[in-house]
Amino acid sequence: xxxxxxxxxxxxxxxxxxxxxxxxxxxxxxxxxxxxxxxxxxxxxxxxxxxxxxxxxxxxxxxxxxxxxxxxxxxxxxxxxxxxxxxxxxxxxxxxxxx
Numbered sequence: 001x002x003x004x005x006x007x008x009x010x011x012x013x014x015x016x017x018x019x020x021x022x023x024x025x026x027x028x029x030x031x032x033x034x035x036x037x038x039x040x041x042x043x044x045x046x047x048x049x050x051x052x053x054x055x056x057x058x059x060x061x062x063x064x065x066x067x068x069x070x071x072x073x074x075x076x077x078x079x080x081x082x083x084x085x086x087x088x089x090x091x092x093x094x095x096x097x098x099x
Contacts, residue, residue, distance in 0.1 A: 015065075016069060020072060026069035026073050027070075029063070029066035032062050033060075033062035033063045036055055036062060039055060043055060
């Protein structure tokens with residue numbers, strides 16, 4: 001675990017930068033975290049608690065990356081246009097209410 005956690009963190013930061021640049025879907029790390037959490041549960045059930053804890057740490061990092069990417073993507077969106085009223089009917093044209 002001494003080598004894998006920093007390596008995973010570096011790869012995750014690199015993926016996050018590429019994801020922001022290419023505007024990939026920010027939910028990919030979250031889906032990966034869910035799958036990794038299921039795998040960690042299976043490994044823990046098999047009795048290898050140390051590996052399960054390592055996978056759980058990777059899961060937390062993936063979730064944090066997904067949340068950060070989601071916040072950045074929400075900040076990138078242009079503001080919604082203000083709601084406007086429907087256009088007034090032209091003069092001399094009957095509306096459905098006037099019939």
